[in-house]
Amino acid sequence: MKILITAFDAFGGEELNPSAQCLKLLPDQLGQAQILKQELPTIFGQAVGLVTEKIRQVKPDRVLHLGQAGGRSALSLERVAINLADAKHPDNAGQVPVDQAIQVHGSAAYFSNLPIKAMLEAILQAGIPAEISNTAGTFVCNQVMYQSLYLVDQEFPQMQAGFIHLPYSLAQILDKPGQPALGISDMVRGLEAGLDLLVSRG
Amino acid sequence: MKILITAFDAFGGEELNPSAQCLKLLPDQLGQAQILKQELPTIFGQAVGLVTEKIRQVKPDRVLHLGQAGGRSALSLERVAINLADAKHPDNAGQVPVDQAIQVHGSAAYFSNLPIKAMLEAILQAGIPAEISNTAGTFVCNQVMYQSLYLVDQEFPQMQAGFIHLPYSLAQILDKPGQPALGISDMVRGLEAGLDLLVSRG
Amino acid sequence: MKILITAFDAFGGEELNPSAQCLKLLPDQLGQAQILKQELPTIFGQAVGLVTEKIRQVKPDRVLHLGQAGGRSALSLERVAINLADAKHPDNAGQVPVDQAIQVHGSAAYFSNLPIKAMLEAILQAGIPAEISNTAGTFVCNQVMYQSLYLVDQEFPQMQAGFIHLPYSLAQILDKPGQPALGISDMVRGLEAGLDLLVSRG
Amino acid sequence: MKILITAFDAFGGEELNPSAQCLKLLPDQLGQAQILKQELPTIFGQAVGLVTEKIRQVKPDRVLHLGQAGGRSALSLERVAINLADAKHPDNAGQVPVDQAIQVHGSAAYFSNLPIKAMLEAILQAGIPAEISNTAGTFVCNQVMYQSLYLVDQEFPQMQAGFIHLPYSLAQILDKPGQPALGISDMVRGLEAGLDLLVSRG
Numbered sequence A, B, C, D: 001m002k003i004l005i006t007a008f009d010a011f012g013g014e015e016l017n018p019s020a021q022c023l024k025l026l027p028d029q030l031g032q033a034q035i036l037k038q039e040l041p042t043i044f045g046q047a048v049g050l051v052t053e054k055i056r057q058v059k060p061d062r063v064l065h066l067g068q069a070g071g072r073s074a075l076s077l078e079r080v081a082i083n084l085a086d087a088k089h090p091d092n093a094g095q096v097p098v099d100q101a102i103q104v105h106g107s108a109a110y111f112s113n114l115p116i117k118a119m120l121e122a123i124l125q126a127g128i129p130a131e132i133s134n135t136a137g138t139f140v141c142n143q144v145m146y147q148s149l150y151l152v153d154q155e156f157p158q159m160q161a162g163f164i165h166l167p168y169s170l171a172q173i174l175d176k177p178g179q180p181a182l183g184i185s186d187m188v189r190g191l192e193a194g195l196d197l198l199v200s201r202g
Helices: A018-025 A046-058 A116-125 A140-154 A184-201 B018-025 B046-058 B116-125 B140-154 B184-201 C018-025 C046-058 C116-125 C140-154 C184-201 D018-025 D046-058 D116-125 D140-154 D184-201
Strands: A002-008 A033-040 A062-068 A075-078 A080-082 A109-111 A130-133 A160-166 B002-008 B033-040 B062-068 B075-078 B080-082 B109-111 B130-133 B160-166 C002-008 C033-040 C062-068 C075-078 C080-082 C109-111 C130-133 C160-166 D002-008 D033-040 D062-068 D075-078 D080-082 D109-111 D130-133 D160-166
Touching (some): A002 A046, A002 A140, A018 A062, A018 A160, A033 A046, A062 A140, A075 A116, A080 A140, A080 C109, A109 A140, A109 C080, A160 A184, B002 B018, B002 B046, B002 B140, B018 B184, B033 B184, B046 B062, B062 B140, B062 B184, B075 B116, B080 B140, B080 D109, B109 B140, B109 D080, C002 C018, C002 C046, C018 C033, C018 C160, C018 C184, C033 C184, C075 C184, C109 C140, C116 C184, C160 C184, D002 D018, D002 D046, D002 D140, D002 D184, D033 D046, D046 D062, D062 D140, D075 D184, D080 D140, D116 D130, D116 D184, D140 D160, D160 D184
Parallel strands (some): A002 A033, B002 B033, B062 B160, B075 B130, C002 C033, C002 C062, C075 C130, D002 D062, D062 D160
Antiparallel strands (some): B075 B160, C075 C160, C080 C109, D075 D160
């Protein structure tokens, strides 16, 4: 089994992105599964371009995208990606798309076909806070999740894809009183529990 | 240097109290300082009785009380204890004191005489979220902090005493969506950084 | 112009539902538009049955569903409804559907075809907190919104439909410290501003 | 009975202060009680100077200070003022006092001698969210409350004084997603209920 995991670089004035930090700490092999890692720029268009290229080249069995969702307090397993790019703040290239479709002929939304509820249980069993989320937003994170599920629909019906949003890391909230966060090592532990579940399911 | 550290048992329907978990994991020796540990029942009167007894017996140079403040997202260095016991929920013996003075002849409040701002910096430097708090509440935590500072005022002028409130641990929020938490090992790391500061100051 | 507005009865242990309270206070006529009101039971299946029947009977030009989203602090104009019923808590008939499609042959999601961004501006202009929301949840609210947009897609292409989630009312948070709320009359004022926009657009 | 009510001008980048808005809308007479109003600058030293002057001149029976506590969701009846000025942000004159005593020979704290729990009940009975708060902070609000209670202690033993913190108004959160607020007219209604209680108690 080949699992492609992606993460984003820092954006929105942050110096770090917990998803990129977690990605580095995840193992390259998990049981019988090979882990392939790809960092993405937080840039509309570029990120999905890279993801598409990588998926076509690697043909992974599973794709797990990671990203930061500041303000959340738990690992958020995203349920659904919607066909919309609508930014409130510029991406890392200064783009601020408004109410744009991601794929003109795509479905209004795609549900993740990862076993998110089983993954949720596995992460909670590992003692790490986690939840199902019903929105991946309308920024680059959602675009990347949508694109992978569009590729499942159009080209790779055997592939499973999904997205986990991560809270701020502890380092990010040192100057943000009242914001929730999780330690990087705890987030990695939760992600490994979720990936273990994927691998054990085969 | 002798440092007395106390923590509370679980209360309010919780099965764990992060302060008691942290207490167990703190070292017994820190540089030149000896760490003395005491768990307290979350019971008005009993906890302060035990604290008073222990302080008179051990004559510690520093007293650091630990307790749980569910809903906070950072280690909270308490600035001040007030002369009031006023519970919304029963303590572990079923007591619900209302608007009672802790010491009839005590000051309306005592400020912690620990170097809380230097400790704050030390904890943040260690990468653990921390903040100064202006209220330790009116439950057993505040009563214990008040009592130790009353003893500083009345009997042990060389002693320094204070309180650090801890967020929920990760285990506690697995079924509390949206609540902030910190991992036990991260909290311990923060507490050690604060204690190191105390020891290095002599 | 005929505008059908619906609201829900109380659920989840609450004695009131702010949507039903607002519905009663909205006018029956707004400029050239006739307002038709329908309260719905917070029951999967029954609510959408009533909505479908009412829409086929009345053939409204616009449909605005209202519902309660406790914990939010602003009027939430929902962007999208997803083809999923997945309850954490029982509805008012004790049903707890898990991962069920709303319409087996429906789209994965439908975007509201109301001018939600223009309505947002109108509500903010009226001084009432409002926001675009990217999830209407997976409870009865989402089911009703999905069903109306499904009917737009299948039977009534000229109809516009959408959903506004309301915060708790002040009365609901008297015993819920820390929860945000809005006064009923403020919510009504915001809804009227949004409806005025709809009417003026024709 | 003479009741002096004070409020603050806008600070911290805000254009409005809900306390000043409420002050204008409160009546000048309430039953047998005469209401005297005084707006204060959000400036350490100046505000307490004005309050002291006004109290000595008017000799009010009751003093109720109002101020803004952005982020709170209910009217907060402050229980206690502490002898400390410690600002994180500059006041309206650019001052940022750090760990300064308000009155060198004052008590560490003074408890409000208003009947805050009876006022709390009266406000809740009026349907307005309210709570007892154990900290008025360490900014100008706390300084003013401390000063009035210091004057009770030193010069005017028959006077009762206290502080109510107000949430943001609706207008203030239009650009602050997720922040709680209350409408000005609702806050005024709550304040009147609290004042009615004071007047009825004589």
